[in-house]
Amino acid sequence: RASGSGAMGGSASLIPREALGEYQELTFLSKQEILVAYKRFSELLPKEERENAYSMRVPKSDILTLPELRANPFQHRICHVFSTSETGDDSMSFEDFLDMLSVFSESATSDIKSHYAFRIFDFDDDGTLDNKDLEQLVNCLTGQGEESQLSSAEMEQLIQNILEESDIDKDGTINLSEFQHVVSRSPDFARCGGLQG
């Protein structure tokens, strides 16, 4: 027994019904969204592999062709954070993909969003946001263009201001709880995310 949207045609395999139920239980996505996600995921694979897209991994370069990630300055980080690849090539399985969509979906709680946002912003994966992370973050946000980059003095000032505001225990870095504290009070954060399923 399996279910799947009829629109998928014969080119894609189907998600087992039990798994579909479990995914609904475990993500913030609805059934339709999961099916669409599956469709889009299998479209990223070459034609001959679509039959068993369920167990395949999509390389990072293909994941980044998704329009939602293409323009995102944190695309590499997002791939890295959500990938379970053992070789470290940041490829994604369907379940990783679902994890990602779930976190970015509209109905996800700000708690889990802030958790993942922290990990995305934590460029060196050391569990805290330090000066270097913040610097990279600013660079990501201001784009690659020469004219849009901040000067080093501005950068220093900015990072100092940020640390002053959010570094509650004054250890020079922002840890997860500090981050969540800051972000949870932001009026904008709740609408952060919502990838197109």
Next chain:
Amino acid sequence: EDKEDKEDESKKEENGSQQNRASRRKNYQRKDRDGKKAGEEESRKKDRGKAAPRKDQKESGNREKKTTKKGMERENKQKKDRRNSTSSSSNSSDEESLSEEELAMLMEQVEQKKKLISTMRNKPWRMVKKLSVLREAQAFVEKFEGALGKGKGKKLYAYKMMMAKKWVKFKRDFENFKTQCIPWEMKIKEVESHFGSSVASYFIFLRWMYGVNLVLFGLIFGLVIIPEVLMGMPYGSMPRKTVPRAEQETAMDFSVLWDFEGYIKYSALFYGYYNNQRTIGWLKYRLPMAYFMVGISVFGYSLMVVIRSMARNANESTGDGDDDNFIFSWKMFTSWDYLIGNPETADNKFASITTSFKESIVDEQESNKDENIHLRRFLRVLANVLIICCLCGSGYLIYFVVKRSQTFSKMQNVGWYERNEVEIVMSLLGMFCPPLFETIAALENYHPRIGLKWQLGRIFALFLGNLYTFLLALMDDVNEKLAEEDVVKNITHWTLLGHHNLSVGNDSTITPPPLDPADVPRGPCWETTVGIEFVRLTVSDILVTYITILVGDFIRACFVRFMNYCWCWDLEAGFPSYAEFDISGNVLGLVFNQGMIWMGSFYAPGLVGINVLRLLTSMYFQCWAVMSSNVPHARVFKASKSNNFYMGLLLLILFLSLLPVAYTIMSLPPSFDCGPFSGKKRMYDVIQETIELDFPLFVAKIFSYVANPGLIIPAILLMVLAIYYLNAVSEAYQRANAELKRKMQMQREEEKNKRNNKASTNPMLQDLEDLLTPSMKTESPPKEAEDKKIESPNRTSPVRKPGRAAVLDGSPMAGRRGAAFAPPSQVFVTQPLTLGVRSPYPGQPRPWGHPPGPVPGRGRGQPRY
């Protein structure tokens, strides 16, 4: 598919209950071994029942221990769990020994698991892990929830559980169905990814509006128009339902119909068509009553919906952004709009973020440095004066035009322009004033966000002024018509009388041929006139909007795109360029359009239908236009919780459009020969009439008491007092909130100080952490760990060694919300060796991989410092 699913579900259910039954039966089995009734099948079941529960329960006991190791259960419940699990594994062999207490504990545990299942999606774990934990928890729940309850209660409990499960499933399916029913989701997402969430918020607003209007449409069509068409007197049966003789030749001309005259004027779309017959058709449907009640409930429903969605919006905004402590951090961490999927938009966003960074740095550096304050003040005053002049001018223009249209309406042979002058002028004003305001606002040099608010306020004032001038002029018109009506009333009376006399005089034996309804002289019917005005206004508004989009956006885009090849300057980057999507203007347009609908729907029931069509088409049209010919905003700003701002405007408009309608209902006499209330002194008399004729006497009495001003005024007073009281209470709450906030801050400061002092005492640990962190970069350990975990419980004994458990469960990043986050998991292994302290982090109340065995001193967080 669903059927299959349900079957599956129920099969599972059956299995579960069978097992229970079987395990219970197994106990009796000893008693009557001969098995009188036991057929072949029965015994097979028993065997299965005997074998299965033992194994399963052992397994699940193991599993449960493992899950506790994972730290899902709280430390302090650990002991209980352990006891539980032992009891539950013994449970299979002799079930009767389950004591009350144990049962309660088991129940609690099952509840816990259920809670875990429902909150699992909130855990920042990998899917693999979530899946395995979910399966375990589900298996556990399935196994044990049947064992709960005693005797007869057991069956009931199982049934209840089954129903609960079904209910959850149904709810989920229903949610799925609901999300499927939301229209245009993909369209809006597409726009969102191209233009950011602020443009999408307009379309979401449009969709919401469409939903509201659909309900209003259903109300009006279902309760007023369709009954009238089906059961009311047919067209041509009476004067109000017939086109007058003089107009009959041209009544079907398109130019006449376009002005909503002719046949359209005498149709169920307008107030005048309805008859004042108290009941119609075999249903005895009270149409005038229904008309009145629907008119009121349109406003009632709209008010309710707007206020409810406002309240929901207010509830959702948790951090109301009132404290300005985190300006920079918010800019940093939350400024990216993750919905952007278009490189161009992304570039704009980069630019706007950069400027906002720079701005805020500059602001911080020189927060109050304003050298040219006098010039700026002067310019601002000047700008406001100019804008007030514009507003007054536009108001006067409309008044003038409406007055002129009244003289035109008395003349014969007026041209198309004269007939539609009012609408044209109003639309043109709406089109050209906002850009003018924007130009003037450039003088003021406000911050863009503040500037936007001012701009919105001014456009709002313009629209409102125009609308109300229009209404005032219309009111003049109505009063004139009312005066005219008296004359016509007499004429009608005498005509009918004369006709009657004539026929009587001619031949008294034959009943006179009735006067043709088309020939009866009739009054001006001001209600229909008002209705027609609103319909015309709406239609011209629709046309102007669409033409503006077509010309201002599409033609412009085409021109820029194709003429760019042969032009002397770069059109795309230079002067005309592509249009941006004007969010505030569009939202305001929508809001005002809705105001006109609310005002007009009482006198033109068909207006809501037109509006539904308008919203439907504009959804597709604007989506297309925005995708084809607009460019993303240069300053992409994210849609924050400013939604309530628009909602507030809508509420204001709703209230303002309620006023004129309420005024006309309460204080103007309805026309004598048209509409459902004709012949009554006031429109609301219909309620009194219904109460007197259809309800028992005492209801009428009660009603008359209630309607007494002596009762109404105290009621209003009471409401005012209640508002005052609630306001005071909310203020008190706010103060308490601020107080708590301050206390929290103080506590934080204190903690900070304490920590700063103590940080030096334990530097060794800190160093250790720092050393260990880089090794955790690879993501592979969790998977391995999980794989091992899945196998291990069957092999290992129930009590595992603490060290090993810690290693196995140490998936580095996977979970640990609210934890200090810094410590990688290996620390757990090494720390006991180096320091002999097990749970070293105060921020981490539940270390993973806690051993199930009764190890002393392994409980909840031993203090680290």
